[in-house]
Amino acid sequence: MRQKTYSQPAAYQSLPGGPLDPDRAIYDRVAAAERELVEEFEIPIRSGRAWEIPAGHIARIESVEGPQVGDLNLWNRHNPRERFWAARTRQLQRSSMTTYDRFWSTLPALRPLATIIADSLADHPDAMVIHDLLGTRCDPYVNRMLAGYDFDYHCHSNLTRAVQPFGLTEFDVHDVLNVFQFAGLNANGEYFMDTCPARPAQGDREADHLEFFAEIDLLAALSTCPGGDLSVHMWGQEAASTEEQLKHCHPLSVKVYRVDETALEGWSSPPVAAYQGAAGLHGLKPQPFGEG
Template sequence: MTERTLLYEHIMEPATGKAVELLAGQVLRIEQIGVAGQCADFNAFNLHDYKECFHTGRTRHMHGMHPTTGDFLWSAPPRDRPIAAIVADTVGTNDVLYPRCSGLLYEYQFGVEPHTNCHDIQAEAQREYGLTSDDVHDSFNFFMHTGVDQAGHPFIAENVAKHGDYVEIIALIDLLAVPNVCGADTFATSSFELKPLRIAIYDGLPEDLAQFEGRPELAKFRSQLTTEDFAAQPIKADRELYKDESYVPNYVNYPISLTDVPISLSPEHQTMLDELVATGEFGETDADVLRYVFFSWWIVNYMKGPKHLDQAAED
């Protein structure tokens, strides 16, 4: 494959996101740069009409709960069209089942407030382009490992992404693309630890779009409406998105403060921990596995509301 031209890159620190203009034919890469996996939430808007935005429901209907390479990101009705496509995915554990996390979850379920969360991060990142908290929509959750158990309950499993893993999407229309570092450190979403992510924008190559040529989903259908088709005229509000050059980020709980907590284990418990580390299922270090064990125990015994654990795995 011919080398793409790098147009922009940025490191998203924990508790932050970034709104970027992604023009039709350009490729956005979201890349793991930590040791273990980090979930990335993602919103997207038509750059010239923000009322057209990414829709998890239509995407889920078309591609299931775990879209991956070759699948589209769809906009909501009445536009109902692919606005981006996944051209590469080295993990394949994306999610469009779960909504974005919000401050309520941490205040209600964990008794913690304020807490970094995807809704507030998205709202702050989108503010650079004049959007408000009401404009944040349910997210495409890259690298989020989820499923549904036999009783029909959704669960969040251990993040399996590793350093260097990435997803790439190509814009099919001009977009405002808004990825963020998921703020969930008390769920398995990102292995109970927040880590930075790298984003990069490249000029797309002919072969990036070639893999989608002839796809029936890209046809034009009569039921796909635009503002010109609406009964209510004129259309209210300025829908074009413009960058606020005076914008200064102000994310909740940023920068994240980390505190080392020494843990003393008996020989028996150390042996148990060593056995869990050896499985490779719960992290790569003693600290990784201890976080997993502690938060899983806390969720089962103290967290209010639905637990979102894989009961089969827990058993």
């Protein structure tokens, strides 16, 4: 079956200068500004780590040693009930994220948590299906269902362990941005994954990277996917063993930068949604419990 393409305009649109049309000049200025490295670490293969990103700072995820997919979660550092909403972000932005796209948060806040300011793969021939939002994290529950054995280093498990020191649990882990992941829908409308195109630094060529600007104080968590570069199948008749998948795994680097204050002129942290019925009423009259 041949996949049909559609030319309809996006359903979710704002007026020029509205929330879906951010001031690119500000983010270009932030991306190019003097910056100070305030934190740097490497996430080993098949593991995860959580870290804080103050508002107005930049986080950079970078390829190290070889291609590797990373699963990213974001929360409001002061209220983790507000967290990245992948489904709404797909609607407001696109199915794969790139420069100037924003990570939108859950209701009732509905605001940008962060904005992508640099994407080294933005000009890749397959850029439309890189940094995937269609899929979500791999998890041990679906692995048990499909493969018939337990494995404790899927991204869901890695993220769960990573956020525990911050008082969060498995129930706080949510749908992800699959950083550096090449994925989409095939001609039958089925979800597919293909080999990650991200490459480490080589000679004068810098490492592939994704940078995002924190719009509010954030807690972030990233897992290095146990499938590595996803060049081999994880499930099905052609599935590689976990040991074979291991050969395709590499670490990821994370850096956090403070930017020069002058670069932030004209920027302010976004407020929560303006809707006035957000106190649980939503236009309904309050009723005593149990009355219809």
